[in-house]
Amino acid sequence: MKLYNYFRSSASFRVRIALNLKGLAYDYLPVHLAKGEQKQAAFANVTSEGLVPVLELDDGRRLTQSMAIIEYLDETHPQPALLPADAPGRARVRALAQIVACEIHPLNNLRVLKYLAHELKVDEDAKNGWYRHWVRLGLQAYEAQLAARPGTFSHGDAPTLADCCLVPQIFNARRFDCDLSGLPRTLAAFDACMALDAFQRAQPSACPDAE
Known part of the structure; x- marks a missing residue:
């Protein structure tokens, strides 16, 4: 492939x-x-x-x-498996993943940020404020979902589709200096993921085109 x-x-x-x-x-x-x-x-x-x-x-x-x-x-x-065997579990994992993939990421991806800067003439501080606002709002929703159910990762004790989405979002949030306070379960899930080789090898600094 x-x-x-x-x-x-x-x-x-x-x-x-x-x-x-x-x-x-x-x-x-x-x-x-x-x-x-x-x-x-x-x-x-x-x-x-x-x-x-x-x-x-x-x-x-x-x-x-x-x-x-x-x-x-x-x-x-x-x-x-990256999705649970039970239908409610699969729905929960997809919902968690979509908090990131549908609620946070589309507002903050590179082409949106470029449009804000080049077409709408938003200055750097305002653009970064936009980014941080939507990240914070989305991760607070993610945290609330995790707080309702214990587990090492986002859903249970093994990584799922939700964690595949969460980890890159936390990397980007840190790169843009987002406020990650008050997100203990979310950051615990992130840390559990980053203890695994599969996540370490996927991170941007490990890529052959990393700058």
Whole structure:
């Protein structure tokens, strides 16, 4: 398999975690978003969406959107499972994952931040304030969900799809100096994840295109 991705992309980071947890080998193909490589013709031939990650399968088919890719990996390589066996558990894990992937990330990804700065002429302080506001709001909701149920990770005592989403978001939150106070369960789940080799090897500083 081949993974088109960018070392700082949280969506790419999610998929790298899932691949590592599954023990799946892949070729790392960097697409530098900050330099606009996703807009070049070569990448347009890979995906019309102009986004990373893209997972190219052994037969040449290409999958897009991190959440869909991770669920595909979980269906085709069931162990270790990233979704619980019970329907309520699966719903809870998907909801946790979507707090990050649907409520936080879309408002704060690179193209949105660039639009704020270049098109709406928002200054750096206001742009960072925007970022921090939505991260804080989303992680407070995440914390409230975790506080209602004990467990080492976001759901129980093994990492799930939710943790694949949480860890990259915490990395980005720290990079933007977000307020992470009052989130003990969330940060405990993050720390439990980062004690695992699969998460360590997926982090941005471990990527071959890291700057």
